[in-house]
Amino acid sequence: MRTLAIAAALALAAGAAQAEGIDGIFQTQANDQGNIGMVQFYDCGGKYCGKLVKSFDKAGKEIASPHTGKNIVAGMRDDGGGKFSGGTIWDPGADKTYKSKMQLQGKALDVSGCIAVFCKTQHWTRVK
Numbered sequence: 001m002r003t004l005a006i007a008a009a010l011a012l013a014a015g016a017a018q019a020e021g022i023d024g025i026f027q028t029q030a031n032d033q034g035n036i037g038m039v040q041f042y043d044c045g046g047k048y049c050g051k052l053v054k055s056f057d058k059a060g061k062e063i064a065s066p067h068t069g070k071n072i073v074a075g076m077r078d079d080g081g082g083k084f085s086g087g088t089i090w091d092p093g094a095d096k097t098y099k100s101k102m103q104l105q106g107k108a109l110d111v112s113g114c115i116a117v118f119c120k121t122q123h124w125t126r127v128k
Contacts, residue, residue, distance in 0.1 A: 021078060022048050022102070026109050028072075029122040031093055034058025037065070038127065039072050048076040048084060052092075067092045073111070076102060089113045 021041075028037045038054040050073035055065040076087035082104040089100035089111060098113030107126040112119050 022084060022104060024126050025053065025128040026124040027127050028124050030058065048078065049074045073100065
């Protein structure tokens with residue numbers, strides 16, 4: 001009986017840890033102008049999407065952006081172990097969309113966007 005209770009407790013703990021997933025707000029790496037964004041991840045039909053919720057200039061002052069509320073990341077599948085794939089990332093500055101994958105380790109999120117074999121990775125940080 002005790003073994004069953006321990007197994008049930010472990011299953012619940014694992015489910016709670018997995019449920020946390022990628023939900024939350026992440027600060028992007030600064031763009032070429034030094035601006036950063038806050039991207040909020042959420043469930044979008046069984047996958048994950050991330051929309052821009054705030055933008056800041058290089059001095060840290062909040063700035064208005066015409067892209068606020070728009071998805072930056074779309075259609076990411078949770079592959080387990082902090083890995084996400086099968087989605088896209090949109091670069092508002094270049095107005096281009098790239099195939100993307102992500103790797104979450106603690107508060108650090110590596111976001112890669114690729115065209116053919118050429119990839120670029122940014123390091124984002126969970127803030128909430």
